[in-house]
Amino acid sequence: MTSTASVTAPERLVAVPVRYWGRWVSAVVVLVLVGLFLYAMTRADVNWQTTRHFFTFPTIVRGAGRTLLISVLAQALGIALGVVVAVMRSSGNPVTGAVGWFYVWFFRGTPVLLQLLVWFNLAFLFPTLSFPGLGSAKTSDVMTPFVAALLGLGINEGAYMAEIVRAGLNSVDEGQTEAAQALGMSRGLLLRRIVLPQAMRVIVPPTGNEFINMLKTSSLASIVQYGELLLAAQAIYTNNLQIMELLFSAALWYLVLTSVFSIGQFYLERRFSRGATRNLALTPLQRVRLALLRSERAR
Amino acid sequence: MSAPMVHAEKVHKSFGKVEVLKGIDLTVELGEVCCLLGPSGSGKSTFLRCINHLEKVDAGRLSVDGELVGYRQSGEKLYELKEKETSSKRAEIGMVFQRFNLFPHMTALGNIVEAPIRVKGLGKAEAAERARALLDRVGLSDKVDAYPAQLSGGQQQRVAIARALAMQPKLMLFDEPTSALDPELVGEVLDVMRGLAADGMTMLVVTHEMGFARDVGDTVVFMDGGVVVESGAPHDVINNPQQERTRAFLGKVL
Ligand SMILES: Nc1ncnc2c1ncn2[C@@H]1O[C@H](COP(=O)(O)OP(=O)(O)OP(=O)(O)O)[C@@H](O)[C@H]1O
Ligand SMILES: [Mg+2]
Numbered sequence: 001m002t003s004t005a006s007v008t009a010p011e012r013l014v015a016v017p018v019r020y021w022g023r024w025v026s027a028v029v030v031l032v033l034v035g036l037f038l039y040a041m042t043r044a045d046v047n048w049q050t051t052r053h054f055f056t057f058p059t060i061v062r063g064a065g066r067t068l069l070i071s072v073l074a075q076a077l078g079i080a081l082g083v084v085v086a087v088m089r090s091s092g093n094p095v096t097g098a099v100g101w102f103y104v105w106f107f108r109g110t111p112v113l114l115q116l117l118v119w120f121n122l123a124f125l126f127p128t129l130s131f132p133g134l135g136s137a138k139t140s141d142v143m144t145p146f147v148a149a150l151l152g153l154g155i156n157e158g159a160y161m162a163e164i165v166r167a168g169l170n171s172v173d174e175g176q177t178e179a180a181q182a183l184g185m186s187r188g189l190l191l192r193r194i195v196l197p198q199a200m201r202v203i204v205p206p207t208g209n210e211f212i213n214m215l216k217t218s219s220l221a222s223i224v225q226y227g228e229l230l231l232a233a234q235a236i237y238t239n240n241l242q243i244m245e246l247l248f249s250a251a252l253w254y255l256v257l258t259s260v261f262s263i264g265q266f267y268l269e270r271r272f273s274r275g276a277t278r279n280l281a282l283t284p285l286q287r288v289r290l291a292l293l294r295s296e297r298a299r
Numbered sequence: 300m301s302a303p304m305v306h307a308e309k310v311h312k313s314f315g316k317v318e319v320l321k322g323i324d325l326t327v328e329l330g331e332v333c334c335l336l337g338p339s340g341s342g343k344s345t346f347l348r349c350i351n352h353l354e355k356v357d358a359g360r361l362s363v364d365g366e367l368v369g370y371r372q373s374g375e376k377l378y379e380l381k382e383k384e385t386s387s388k389r390a391e392i393g394m395v396f397q398r399f400n401l402f403p404h405m406t407a408l409g410n411i412v413e414a415p416i417r418v419k420g421l422g423k424a425e426a427a428e429r430a431r432a433l434l435d436r437v438g439l440s441d442k443v444d445a446y447p448a449q450l451s452g453g454q455q456q457r458v459a460i461a462r463a464l465a466m467q468p469k470l471m472l473f474d475e476p477t478s479a480l481d482p483e484l485v486g487e488v489l490d491v492m493r494g495l496a497a498d499g500m501t502m503l504v505v506t507h508e509m510g511f512a513r514d515v516g517d518t519v520v521f522m523d524g525g526v527v528v529e530s531g532a533p534h535d536v537i538n539n540p541q542q543e544r545t546r547a548f549l550g551k552v553l
Contacts, residue, residue, distance in 0.1 A: 173400075175396060175398055175400040176400060176402065178353060178396070178400065179394075179396060179400035179401075179402070179459075180402075180414075181353065181386075181389060182351055182353070182389055182392070182393075182394035182463075183389070183390065183413070183414035183418065183462070183463075183466060184386045184387060184388075184389045184390025184391075184414060184418045184466065185386065185414060185417065185418055186382065186383065186386050187382065189417055189418070193413065193417065194402055197404050198402075198403065198404055
């Protein structure tokens with residue numbers, strides 16, 4: 001009977017698996033190094049109790065909250081500026097193109113620490129600021145540490161985002177623009193509906209890196225007295241002199257924030273590679289499920 | 300008698316110093332299928348792109364449905380069209396590309412309804428209904444929710460034709476619509492195009508499919524080196540070419 005023959009499963013292949021000697025060697029090296037490091041830390045003059053205590057201390061927690069707030073807002077400003085400047089530079093209009101080029105040249109060419117100081121001290125340059133239709137105000141009142149930090153970090157970020165967005169726009173096949181034009185779409189519409197969504201695949205991964213960078217770079221805002229995590233730690237250790245303990249508390253918070261957003265980045269990238277790859281990267285949950293399924297089958 | 304759908308008189312086009320079109324004369328009447336043949340680099344694509352305002356004509360006159368392409372005439376003077384005017388003219392001309400150019404982040408249905416909704420302002424429900432009818436017409440009613448990457452080349456090209464038809468164009472331009480396809484998929488696309496021709500669509504088709512040109516074309520135009528070398532009824536041009544260059548080209552492709 002042919003039908004029974006086709007039902008029996010093919011014989012499983014049995015083979016000796018490849019041995020990965022390199023992995024064993026590297027594991028031993030790493031174990032030795034970790035041991036040495038732990039030994040050094042036990043002899044270091046650090047009070048871990050204090051680090052733990054200040055990790056949940058209200059001033060530090062509030063500082064971490066401000067770090068998150070300024071990073072999100074500055075990154076948002078950077079993304080918005082980056083998209084505008086990238087579109088300006090690829091528009092074919094020589095005036096907007098030159099403005100966009102100058103923006104990137106200037107803000108990428110000077111240190112962000114310097115830019116923060118310039119924004120914070122703007123009052124020396126322009127004592128009063130006037131907003132058309134809204135009246136005027138003293139610059140020192142407007143340029144609070146928060147505003148200076150936001151402008152300094154956000155505008156600087158815009159220059160980097162502009163390059164990332166531009167690379168994204170250039171990565172989209174020209175045929176896409178042509179097909180959209182042939183359907184009667186205007187430039188703005190085809191950018192928004194056709195080109196940008198496809199550029200996202202190229203834009204999102206480096207933007208995630210930029211944001212994780214921003215979480216750390218925002219510590220520079222301590223120079224303009226914005227009360228983020230590092231300034232909060234500094235404010236405490238100048239009083240109690242437990243410098244290392246507080247720096248470690250802050251470091252732990254930075255690690256928490258960057259870890260959380262690295263996970264977010266994974267899911268975001270996955271979402272935007274839809275339609276471009278057939279095999280999406282597995283989420284950790286899917287991996288666990290697959291492993292369970294495999295072990296069940298093996299039994 | 301109405302104006303011809305496409306009318307070209309001594310159309311010139313250069314890219315920098317290279318003159319690609321050197322005085323094209325060509326007419327496509329309403330409801331006619333015109334097949335454009337010619338060797339690679341002869342300027343066929345460039346000419347189609349000029350008709351659809353994707354390139355600007357340098358000299359000569361090119362009109363679609365009695366209206367000048369790219370310019371507006373007022374008295375003796377010509378004015379360049381604004382972006383908006385160009386877009387609305389393009390919306391009336393359908394174009395199908397060699398490499399399909401479907402939008403990969405949208406489903407088949409999404410590809411088709413995009414322009415009718417966003418450009419023409421059609422309601423979502425009505426656009427979707429029309430799109431389904433069009434997918435049915437090109438034989439893909441079961442692929443409504445498929446993404447381009449999940450479709451074969453022939454299926455993608457048929458979706459691309461449906462996408463162009465959704466704008467209810469008065470003229471369809473095809474730029475080698477089957478040359479990126481595996482041989483066994485060519486037929487399904489040509490069948491759709493045959494159906495279109497039978498329904499009276501005005502079509503300008505760049506193709507190397509001699510069978511299609513012979514059966515479906517009302518006229519065949521042979522281009523070489525940026526000029527029209529020979530044109531006429533398919534039977535005459537393909538079976539009995541008068542020019543040496545036409546004979547040489549046909550000898551290679553037939
Ligand atoms: N944007 C451009 N810039 C410069 N040269 C161009 C451009 N577009 C086309 N050309 C040149 O114009 C000539 C004609 O190109 P075109 O694509 O119109 O030929 P074609 O007849 O469609 O050829 P094929 O059968 O290979 O598609 C080619 O030599 C090409 O290199
Ligand atoms: Mg071509």
